[in-house]
Amino acid sequence: MTITVKSYASGNPGISGWDAILAPPAPANVLTSAIVADWLVVGGGFAGLAAARRLAQLHPTDRIVLVDAIRIGAGAAGRSSGFMIDLPHDISADEYTGAMDADKQQTKMNRVALDFAEDAANAYGFSKSTYDRRGKLYGAATAKGETHNQAYLAHLHKLGEDAEWRTAAEMKAVTGLDYYQSGLFTPGSAMIQPAGFVRGMAAGLAPKCQIYENTPITSLKNSNSDWVASTPRGKITAPKVILAVNGHLQSFGFLRRRLMHIFLYASMTRPLTQAESDAAGGLKDWDIVPSDPMGSTVRKISTPAGDRIIVRNKFDYLADVIGSEKRVAQSAAMHDKSFAARFPMLTNVDMEYRWGGRLCLTFNGVPVFGALETGLYAACAQNGLGASKGILAGILAAEHASGQTNPYIDYYLAQAKPTRLPPEPFSTIGATAYLRWKEYQAGAEL
Numbered sequence: 001m002t003i004t005v006k007s008y009a010s011g012n013p014g015i016s017g018w019d020a021i022l023a024p025p026a027p028a029n030v031l032t033s034a035i036v037a038d039w040l041v042v043g044g045g046f047a048g049l050a051a052a053r054r055l056a057q058l059h060p061t062d063r064i065v066l067v068d069a070i071r072i073g074a075g076a077a078g079r080s081s082g083f084m085i086d087l088p089h090d091i092s093a094d095e096y097t098g099a100m101d102a103d104k105q106q107t108k109m110n111r112v113a114l115d116f117a118e119d120a121a122n123a124y125g126f127s128k129s130t131y132d133r134r135g136k137l138y139g140a141a142t143a144k145g146e147t148h149n150q151a152y153l154a155h156l157h158k159l160g161e162d163a164e165w166r167t168a169a170e171m172k173a174v175t176g177l178d179y180y181q182s183g184l185f186t187p188g189s190a191m192i193q194p195a196g197f198v199r200g201m202a203a204g205l206a207p208k209c210q211i212y213e214n215t216p217i218t219s220l221k222n223s224n225s226d227w228v229a230s231t232p233r234g235k236i237t238a239p240k241v242i243l244a245v246n247g248h249l250q251s252f253g254f255l256r257r258r259l260m261h262i263f264l265y266a267s268m269t270r271p272l273t274q275a276e277s278d279a280a281g282g283l284k285d286w287d288i289v290p291s292d293p294m295g296s297t298v299r300k301i302s303t304p305a306g307d308r309i310i311v312r313n314k315f316d317y318l319a320d321v322i323g324s325e326k327r328v329a330q331s332a333a334m335h336d337k338s339f340a341a342r343f344p345m346l347t348n349v350d351m352e353y354r355w356g357g358r359l360c361l362t363f364n365g366v367p368v369f370g371a372l373e374t375g376l377y378a379a380c381a382q383n384g385l386g387a388s389k390g391i392l393a394g395i396l397a398a399e400h401a402s403g404q405t406n407p408y409i410d411y412y413l414a415q416a417k418p419t420r421l422p423p424e425p426f427s428t429i430g431a432t433a434y435l436r437w438k439e440y441q442a443g444a445e446l
């Protein structure tokens with residue numbers, strides 16, 4: 001069979017501040033010849049990099065090749081907000097055993113991913129600004145948000161998880177802001193500089209894995225027991241291929257009308273002056289996840305050039321994988337409003353970077369995992385928590401493709417198949433109306 005890749009455009013609009021504030025990368029290593037490998041991993045996001053690292057651990061003498069259509073760090077992984085989370089976002093309100101067990105299982109599996117990331121961070125010598133397992137803080141800006149955090153806290157305790165309540169004064173000591181009425185701290189998550197993390201993973205892997213960037217796979221053909229993957233200027237022949245391309249799986253012709261592309265948007269300020277940092281107060285580095293999932297994620301990071309603040313909100317459902325610059329521009333007003341509401345003391349601070357990025361969900365929230373064809377495996381559709389779930393899917397895909405079995409692989413393989421989306425235009429109209437309504441309801445959490 002021959003698979004022709006319909007689109008390999010990044011589809012991620014705007015320039016990600018996370019990538020832009022790092023030192024420019026060395027020129028891309030582009031594939032310009034025909035090569036042979038034991039393993040081909042397609043995609044240099046969380047899933048692909050984890051798959052390649054796991055393969056290198058399992059098969060130290062095998063030839064492992066990883067390709068990405070763009071620069072590693074410029075894709076969705078490097079555009080994310082950098083919360084690598086252990087706990088499910090929406091712990092089930094149902095307390096029947098099945099739901100509790102599912103939450104416990106998901107948490108346990110997310111921690112496998114976090115441990116793997118931590119091991120890589122140690123092995124590759126990441127700084128604390130690139131990877132730091134310092135936990136995360138949910139901020140409540142409204143009474144409704146506070147009620148949500150209280151319910152979440154109660155569920156966490158039932159699951160046997162640690163979590164600590166934070167008062168408004170404690171929130172102010174962290175953020176310097178009067179904005180948050182209370183907060184909830186959970187200790188297990190890691191905070192990453194997302195572009196630094198994926199670039200660092202690629203650099204760490206490089207001695208054991210050939211990495212090609214700006215090298216899209218344009219077609220895949222199986223011949224005898226090999227897959228031949230074509231790129232604009234070369235080709236790779238390998239018996240086993242792992243597709244870690246998230247929503248682009250549909251560009252490879254799989255799961256048509258079963259993948260949902262949700263775009264998220266973020267803005268990053270220019271570096272603050274010392275006077276502005278002093279006026280803002282709070283710790284040098286802090287991170288807030290909103291208690292309402294539709295609210296604003298806010299981070300403050302310290303960099304050699306000065307502190308910067310990042311605001312992430314606004315969701316769009318697009319039927320295609322390609323985002324638009326226009327929508328990045330449209331998200332600016334919402335970001336600026338959220339920023340001004342939280343930082344009234346920073347009246348003249350502009351946003352230096354604005355960007356959007358894509359995540360992939362399925363209608364019934366299941367991942368796309370396992371063999372698509374003989375020798376061709378998927379580690380796609382992470383749904384929420386794509387940093388930890390992407391890493392997990394990559395690890396498990398590498399193990400599964402290597403013939404290993406374990407309870408986590410069994411759990412992934414036992415998931416239902418992604419259900420079909422309602423036809424267009426109903427999907428887009430319905431999803432857009434839902435997202436706008438939820439944003440409206442988020443109120444000051446936005």
Ligand SMILES: Cc1cc2nc3c(=O)[nH]c(=O)nc-3n(C[C@H](O)[C@H](O)[C@H](O)COP(=O)(O)OP(=O)(O)OC[C@H]3O[C@@H](n4cnc5c(N)ncnc54)[C@H](O)[C@@H]3O)c2cc1C
Nearest residue numbers: 043045046047069075077080081082083217357385386387
């Ligand atoms: C603004 C924003 C904030 C977010 N914040 C968070 C957060 O805080 N925490 C969290 O957990 N998640 C977050 N996410 C979601 C997270 O980024 C994604 O879920 C995650 O990146 C998915 O990882 P992945 O490896 O599966 O896919 P991706 O990161 O999308 O990687 C797939 C790679 O495949 C490559 N590719 C595609 N087609 C081809 C081809 N034909 N040939 C070669 N390469 C190809 C792409 O270029 C891409 O680099 C956020 C997303 C956005 C946009």
